[in-house]
Amino acid sequence: MTKDNNGISILIVDDEASLRNTFRIFLSRAGYEKVQAVASFDExxxxxxSERFDLIICDIVLESKSGIELLQRFNEMGVICPVVIVTGFPHVETASDAVxxxxxxxxxxxxxxxxxxxxxRLALRQYKLEQEKRAADRTRDEYRTMLETIFKSVSDTIITVDQELSIVEINHTAFKLFSKREKRIEPGTKLHDYFQQTDLSILSKITAEVLLTGVAVADQRLECDIKNERKLLSICISPLKNRPEAEQLATGAVLVLRDITYKKKEQHVTSDRLHKMIGISxxxxxxxxxxxxxxxxxxxxLITGASGTGKELVVDALHQESKRKNKPLIKVDCAAIADNLLESELFGHKKGAFTGATENRKGRxxxxxxxxxxxxxxGDISQIMQLRLLRFLQEKTYYPVGWDKEVHVDVRVVAATNADLKEKVHSGCFREDLYFRLLIIDIALPPLHTRHGDIPPLVSLFIQRFSAQMQKDITGISDQALTALRNYSWPGNVRQLEHTIERACVLCPGTTISSSQLSDDIITGENSVHGPSTTLNSFISEAIPASTIHSWDKAPSSTATETKQIIVQALKQTGGNKAKAARILNIDRSTLYRKIHELHIDLHSFQI
Structure with missing residues (x-):
């Protein structure tokens, strides 16, 4: 018994020395080597x-406080070992409190x-069993977490099925692989039903044989059409058993599909424009x-981003890129419509449904x-509207206000906000289910101050637009004014830049916008990103890497020769492509043309 009790630590709490010592002697002689006895609550x-115990034996009556109070304090401290209460005056209420x-x-x-x-013995045996159970649960949870992580992160398509060939679970790669099909792959779908009349219809037959024989199929290769592309897949199917060594029928199977199609390297062609949007960053x-x-x-x-980043332009581009581009694009500013009117505005209403409803309205x-x-x-709509919108998104049907007839529509919903919806969900202001319903795909628009290189083409676009509207012959902007615009942080983003150029065009008396037409905070560098910089040389030096131009950043001021060398190097890098050279230099194309003319740079010396 001494061997079994080795390492077990017991604490005795009793203010009566004789009883305390008697218990310690009994336990020590029984082979419990670590028996400690104390006389008070505080001890x-x-x-x-300071020490971990496997068992605590405590008297119900102590000098200052009771054993019940001590037991309660143990619970607060997180003590998990068994506690045995000893009393000289048994009482039902006291026993109930202890239990x-x-x-x-x-x-x-x-x-x-x-x-x-x-x-x-009984208390220690139970404590040991509880410890073993907790350890087993912890190990199982860690193993399950590890398997789930592997399942989600692996790049192969993984599908698990049960004995009836119903899909039990699929990973993210499987969703992506079959996302173009009209029928959605999801748990509960029969393998045969999903792949029937496709090149992968044989999968259900092969899987059924694996379930019957218990023999895995390794690296069976199939050709199939997925997403209008001919692909070559390596198929591995293995049986699942509760106990691998048991001779029993498999409880399910796991299918692993690996895309082994040869992929040619594609050259990605970038464009500085997408419909009404512009950006080279x-x-x-x-x-x-x-x-x-x-x-x-x-x-x-769901489109997110600060105010003025161009969320409405993204919506226009999404609509034009979709198969719905020849159908209506209806825009609703939820914040601009009173909450009591928004429901009618979106879903429509029946004549007489409420005061002021003088005619039937179909709704947006x-x-x-x-x-x-x-x-x-x-993010600004009410909880009631959030619920109605969630139901509409899930079912694509709704009831207009005052109508009892269901209306079905085929609509793609695009939402936008400059609010932190995740924070609104945490604070209870926005429904979590609606948030995740909208968050299937999130387009986060960057603020203008992070879009390095986009200010020159945006400025050029706005100058063309406003000079045409105002019937002015404004053809460009000075280098100093452009530098000030590039150094400003633009808290109002693209919308603020647009208004700044509109103001400058109004004030511009000639063909070129200068620094005098810009507001003082932009010229003085208030909210500046890089600090004040007013010469063409400064922002050319920022655009050209130090490894390409070694002497430029050492010169306190540029000369015509140095400027010519920088422009020539940029033209060489681009094979004489002036548009690309201007982007490398982060200057307007018209400025580059003017510098080429002023510095007598021969364009015929480059390969164009």
Whole structure:
């Protein structure tokens, strides 16, 4: 018994020295080597705080406080070992309190040796079993988490099925692989039903054989058409059993599909424009790619970004890239419509449904049937409207106000907000289910100050637009004015830049916008990103890498020779392409043309 009890630590709490010592002698002689005895509430707390015990035996009556209070304090401290309460005055209420607070047992005095040792053995045995169970649960949870992580992160398509060939689980790669099919792949779908009349219809037959024989199929290669592309897939199917060594029928199977199609390297051609949007920065190029990719599917889209970043232009581009481009694009500013009117505005109403409803109204959703519905400032709608909108998104049906007849529409919903919807969800202001319903695809628009290189083409675009509207012959902007615009942080983003150029065009008396037509905060560098810089040399030096031009950043001021060398190097890098050279230099194309003419640079010396 001594061997079994080795390492077990027991604490005895009793203010009566004789009983305390008797219990310690009984337990020590029974082979429990680590038996500690204390006389008071405070000593017990100190002991438990500094050492871990496997069993605590505590008297119900202590000098200052009761054993029940001590048991309650143990619970607050997170003590998980069994506690046995000893009392000389058994009482039903006291026993109830002890059990409620988690006491293992409740012993009445006098406690003989056999009763004490038997209770200790039972308590320690249960504690050991509980520890083993917790360890097993922890190991199982860690293993499950590891498997789920592998399942989600692996790049192969993984599908698990049960004995009836119903899909149990699929990973993200499977969703992506079959996303272009009209029928959605999801748990509960029969393998045969989903792949029938396709090149992969044989999968259900092969999987059924694996379930019957228990023999895995490794690296079977199939050709199939997916997303209008001919692909070559490597198929592996393995049986699933509760116990691998057991001779029993498989409870399911796992299918692993790997795309082994040879992929040719594609040259990605970038464009500085996408419909009404413009941008050459990497951030905007990523947005353009995302719009082109998701424009062709009918998934709901959530557009986020600060005010003035161009969310409405993204909606226009998404609509033009979709198969719905010849259908209506209906825009609703949710923040501009009173909450009590928004429901009628979106869903329509029947004549007489409420005061002021003098005629039937179809509503914006019905107007967008077949096309796209844009809900701007979606984060500002009420909880009631959130619920109605969620039901509409899920079912594509709704009831106009005052009507009992269901209306079905085919509408793609695009929502936008400059609010932090995640924070609104946490604060309870926005429904979590609606948030995730909208968040299938998120397009996050970058602020203008992070769109390096986009200010010159945007400025050129706005000058052309406003000079035409105002019937002025404004052809460009000075280098100093452009530098000031590039150094400004633009808290109002593209909209603020647009208004700034409109103001400058109004004030411009000639053909070129100068610094005098810009506001003082822009000229003085207030909210500046790079600090004040007013020469062409400064922003050319920022645009050209130090490894390409070694002497430029060392010169305190540029000369015509140095400027000519920089422009010549940029033209050499681009094979004489002036548009690309201007982008490398971060200057307007008209400025580059003027510098080429002033510095007598011979364009015939480059390969164009």
């Amino acid at each position: 017990a707390i100190t002991a438990v705080s 409620r607070l988690g006491a293992f047992d409740y012993l009445s005095k006098p406690v003989d040796k056999e009763t004490l040792l038997k209770t200790a 990497p951030a905007m190029q990523e947005v353009f790619t995302l719009i082109r990719n998701i424009g062709k599917v009918d998934t709901s889209v 959703i019905f107007q967008a049937n077949g096309g796209t519905l844009f809900l701007d400032e979606i």
